[in-house]
Amino acid sequence: MTTCRVCGVRSVRPLCPTHQAALAARKSARRGGWKRKPGADAAKARDGGCVMRGRGSPCRGPLQVDHIVPLSAGGADTLANKQTLCAEHHRLKDVLPA
Numbered sequence: 001m002t003t004c005r006v007c008g009v010r011s012v013r014p015l016c017p018t019h020q021a022a023l024a025a026r027k028s029a030r031r032g033g034w035k036r037k038p039g040a041d042a043a044k045a046r047d048g049g050c051v052m053r054g055r056g057s058p059c060r061g062p063l064q065v066d067h068i069v070p071l072s073a074g075g076a077d078t079l080a081n082k083q084t085l086c087a088e089h090h091r092l093k094d095v096l097p098a
Ligand SMILES: [Zn+2]
Pocket: 004, 005, 006, 007, 008, 009, 015, 016, 017, 018, 019
């Protein structure tokens, strides 16, 4: 027997079941938060597919979310600065006229 290091209640582990569960929940929330790209799903839902479909060459490959103004050029990481492109048009977007 030891005591919970958060609340001090007697427990078989350094954390009581309550605080053990709280810690696990916080860990998994953080893991999910780091992997998710906020706004990517929203951009795909708003655009309903590749925004350059029908231009130049047929759509091909998985849909990707592109920054209209690249982050490296000072673009914002917001939905307004995102567009959905297929892999093919993502590759071509710099060579096709806007
Ligand atoms: Zn506790």
